[in-house]
Amino acid sequence: MSTELITAVRNRNTAAAERLLSAGASPDARENVSGLTALMIAAGQADAPTVRALIGAGADVLTAEPRAGATALHKACQGGSLDVVRALVEAGAFVDAVAPTTGHTALMDALWYKYPDIAAYLLDQGTSLKVYTHYGFSLEEHFQYELNVNTFGKDKLLEAERHLKDRRAGDDAAIARQELMAATAEGDTERVRKLLDDGAEVDERYPNVGGFNDSHTPLLVASRDGHGEIVRLLLAAGADVNAVEPTFGAVPLHKAVYNGHADITADLVRQDGIDLDFVGATNGYSPLHDSLWHGYEECSRTLVEAGARLDHVAHDGKTPLDLAVEVFGDGHALTTLIRDRAAQ
Template sequence: MDENTLKLLVRLTQEGQLSPLEEQISSGGSAAAHTVGSKHFGRSGDTLLHYAARLGHLNIVEYLIKQLGVDVEVYNNDYKRPLHEAASMSHKECVSYLLQNGAKVDSLKKADWTPLMMACTRRNLEVIQDLLSHGADPKLRNKDGWNSFHIACREGDPLVIEHLLLTAPDVWRTESKTRRTPLHTAAMHGCEEVVRILLERCGYTRDGTDSCGVTPFMDAVRNGHVSVARLLLELHQASPVAADVLGAQPVHQVAVTGQEEALRFLVQELSVDVNQRATDIQLTALHYAAKEGHASMIKTLLELGADLRVRDKKGRTALHMACIGQHAETVRMLLLLGLKDSEDASGTTARQLARKPGAVQAFQCGLSES
């Protein structure tokens, strides 16, 4: 078959047009039919069966397997089988058919993802149940150390989480290669109902940390999920002042990510010290916010009592940090707020750190207006 005919076959498959597809393939004879069935297309190396499974065209899936004898375990350049495709797109009928016709339930694609892991990226409990009923192992881990439960906790469907725990009660006892637990994942993504289930049904250690020393509470607040943070405080007695491996506490982390509501929650409701220092360099939340260029966060910090003139261990003020980050508007704002240029412990002024044209100009404008 010529290139145009092959492109037509792909299009007909993707559109789910079985009759025209059969006609085109039949016109080429039995040898052509065999060739087409095993043909890999494009950079991905997908076959017609991959296309049909991905798009949920069960009639074409049946035709390719039964009539053309396409191998149900055929894989593309990423080692994805048709079952991966159908599971990832929640096509239950295709998933069931592929499993009934010999598809291996725990086949691995690139990065060691199973069809069940792919299914858990969606909120389709029926597909997940079908895979589990055929023996899928929810405890298998991919190259990053994530199992299916980890992935489901990221998506946040309580029904899926409940079913996985029912099927494999110990599935929550897992960590990624960076020691992140499903509780970290659910907290980071603001999946409040899932966090509640994990806290009520699983035995996670209070303030358990990943390899960077980050706790689920930190994940929640630095991503702005205050309701999840409240839940962790209520049900897990999480610490609002625990520090990561660099000594940064939640108050510093929210300054980095610019989460003002979370900052107010920490300072006003939990009485966290807004001027608390982090790391051996003694940075404050104000330093972090200035380095990231969060002008609005700086204003909120000052409103909550942050000391504008505080210096870190190297003698740097927030103005130095804003210049290091080359944040022109933040530099200008700090100068207008009354922060003067000065030398740090090494004798370097903030102005000397402003290298990009915008930051230099902001410095000049700020000095003239202050």
């Protein structure tokens, strides 16, 4: 049925594809010669109905093809259907997925294939502008190269360039507007206090500009950078104690313990609704894993005594006890505490 499904998708026959999927054909079937999945083929052919049928059947929107490492979203940016791009993003495709051969993101491909409407959509989704090809061009250099070598469709390239300029201007305006984030990053406690008293938005997120604070809230930054009094002010103002930043998939508690801020760790674990065991996306580490990994005994002890889980297994197969033995030693008091608590 996989071969039949690929044939149906190649023929843009959505009805036949749906029948095959209902009969048990795998939505992740791959074409033998190209290695493209059915979803990649439909996306590249700008076949929105078939793309939606495959997604509805559970097709993997994240997987890559074997020759260039491109995803279905890359193929959609070649096909030129904004409906397909939107369907893939809404299904969980990473807008900044990088093809390992070229280094292209979806935005780079949308620019390359001259689809300014897709570029505008990806820009609205917060796609990164600070990216580089694997052949040495920044996004800006890549775009200028396209302008120089194309004799057809320059009007579309220039339209896309306007979208790029609008996005950069919007990012600059957001940075200028976010006084609370600026004061937090500078560690200016009194300015933070005044801004909060004046009604500043406590959980506003920093724009994605290729920097250390991308998509962070002020609490994430203050917890990371050790601004204890600012953390307390933000918490009192109702800051989201479980706000997640997308780069590492970390919460404020991860930020605090990773950097050994024991006072902030103690303040955070006392908050109503705090998730002591939130698992980071990059390595599957809980805050307790992070604190042990970096050798911060006081932070680790605070988490254990607050009731952090001791049985979570990270992506490297390690539990908190494994890390405690590795970092502090088998006979250390903290290791003994974790072992005893885990046995209860």
